[in-house]
Structure formats: structure tokens, C-alpha cells
Amino acid sequence: ILNVEQSPQSLHVQEGDSTNFTCSFPSSNFYALHWYRWETAKSPEALFVMTLNGDEKKKGRISATLNTKEGYSYLYIKGSQPEDSATYLCASLGGATNKLIFGTGTLLAVQP
Amino acid sequence: EAQVTQNPRYLITVTGKKLTVTCSQNMNHEYMSWYRQDPGLGLRQIYYSMNVEVTDKGDVPEGYKVSRKEKRNFPLILESPSPNQTSLYFCASSLYPNQPQHFGDGTRLSIL
Numbered sequence: 001i002l003n004v005e006q007s008p009q010s011l012h013v014q015e016g017d018s019t020n021f022t023c024s025f026p027s028s029n030f031y032a033l034h035w036y037r038w039e040t041a042k043s044p045e046a047l048f049v050m051t052l053n054g055d056e057k058k059k060g061r062i063s064a065t066l067n068t069k070e071g072y073s074y075l076y077i078k079g080s081q082p083e084d085s086a087t088y089l090c091a092s093l094g095g096a097t098n099k100l101i102f103g104t105g106t107l108l109a110v111q112p
Numbered sequence: 113e114a115q116v117t118q119n120p121r122y123l124i125t126v127t128g129k130k131l132t133v134t135c136s137q138n139m140n141h142e143y144m145s146w147y148r149q150d151p152g153l154g155l156r157q158i159y160y161s162m163n164v165e166v167t168d169k170g171d172v173p174e175g176y177k178v179s180r181k182e183k184r185n186f187p188l189i190l191e192s193p194s195p196n197q198t199s200l201y202f203c204a205s206s207l208y209p210n211q212p213q214h215f216g217d218g219t220r221l222s223i224l
Contacts (some may be wrong), residue, residue: 043217043218091155099171104153
């Protein structure tokens, strides 16, 4: 994988559903993986930054895991609420440069 | 209050008229970046800076210049703007690139 890819592109769930999405990134020369939450008409807000293989981070109902050997990270939302509706972005930081490469995001819509 | 401040928030201008978008942070962060956001393409890094007088190209630097004369400021300069630079621009900063980025409120530029 040369770029950062996120799937699915969009997701519609009902309130209370648990959901997850994927971020794939180049596994060679990996340094850090960022997750951001971006609500419409606002700026992206940081959720997590992970660096170690096997890292798991949690913030309330949102958690993330990291597999640096195979180059993927999962973001999980437990019991989705309408206020979770946003675009979720991941970004990969390579070790050779200090460039942050973003994926195109997963748009989550939670129906009440 | 810790923040990243961008100005202006909105600007409509004409092709070829030089413009500068300012970015200032009050958190003593080393790492600062400029991104542009276009529909379907996600956030793309234009330039980043690791410290004063240290700047590097991101993925889409053509047509842009930056400077980092002081730690807190990282202006984005469009010497001769063209319509394909019409976009939403974000400035962001973090202590280091493997730390969560703090984003400004965004600047919507329209080049006619």
C-alpha cells in the first residue's frame, strides 16, 4: 500500500449500533498513526495517536487498535449516538520524513 | 486558551493577486503544517515545518510558499493565485509530528 486508505467511505447506522472502520497505511518505515474526528463546519479534532504495534487506545465509547506489521488500524464506536455523526480521518506519519498523509475519511451518520 | 488562529476565515480574490494567509499558535509547538481540503480528496499536506527556519514540502506544494521566522507563526503565501487553488485551507500545529495536531478554524479561499 502506497497511500492511506479508509473504508468504508460512508456508513449509516442506527442509534445504539456498534460500528467499526478501517485505516490501511504503508507498513514500511511506519512511525505513527493519527485518528481525527471532523464534524461538519468545524475543524478536525484529535482522537488518538498510536505508535506501537498492538497499541490499543480508548476514549469513552471510542477505541482504536493498531497493527503496524500488516499496516492497518481499526476504529470502534460502541453504542453509536447521533452526536457521533462526523467524518473520521486517519493519517500516517512515516519515519523517513515528517509528512502526515491523510486518508479520505469515513463519513458516519447515526440515525436517532 | 490554547489555540491555532488563522486569518482570514474567508477570502474571494482574483487570479494573480498575491495573498497571504496567516497562522499563529500559542502552545510553543515545534511542528506546524498547512493542508488543503478538496471534495473527494481529503486533507493534503502543502508544507510543514519542524522548527524556526526549517520548512519542507508536503504532497502538494506547487504554487505555495511558507516561512517560519518565529516559532509561533507559519504564514502561507500564494504569490500568483490561480483558480485551481480555490479550496478550504487548514493550519495545524503539534509539539512533534507524532503528537495530536491542533487545527485552526480553516480559511475558505475562492480565486476567480
